[in-house]
Amino acid sequence: MDCLFCAIVNGDIPSKKVYEDDRCYAFLDINPQAPVHCLVVPRLHVGSLDEIDGESAEAASHIIKTIPKIARELGLGNGYRVVTNIGEDGRQSVKHLHFHILGGECLSENMA
Numbered sequence: 001m002d003c004l005f006c007a008i009v010n011g012d013i014p015s016k017k018v019y020e021d022d023r024c025y026a027f028l029d030i031n032p033q034a035p036v037h038c039l040v041v042p043r044l045h046v047g048s049l050d051e052i053d054g055e056s057a058e059a060a061s062h063i064i065k066t067i068p069k070i071a072r073e074l075g076l077g078n079g080y081r082v083v084t085n086i087g088e089d090g091r092q093s094v095k096h097l098h099f100h101i102l103g104g105e106c107l108s109e110n111m112a
Ligand code: 5GP
Pocket: 004, 013, 015, 016, 027, 028, 029, 030, 031, 032, 039, 084, 085, 091, 092, 093, 094, 095
């Protein structure tokens, strides 16, 4: 399967690692949209939140529980935003589930 984030998780494409464990990998976004912009992905390939099943739901739940720890490591004690884009209307460009962590400043009130 030709998947950019699988290649990043496997180390075939370099990335700036922020955090990793047995189920997820977090790295800095190549095109940051906030002073701090990190992506968290499951090691297991799943296309998006729309394709969640039992095993990937466990991985996604693990990521949700891990995001506060990653945010603390990124110095986002004053708050942050978590976003996951889904499908065409959601403007998802990489078809491997990922959660954006955005922060480092007071973010826009607009979300769409
Ligand atoms: P999406 O638009 O699918 O929600 O988010 C995909 C994100 O992946 C974008 O914010 C984009 O900047 C980031 N991205 C795309 N290619 C790469 C890459 O090769 N390395 C890293 N670190 N981020 C990438």
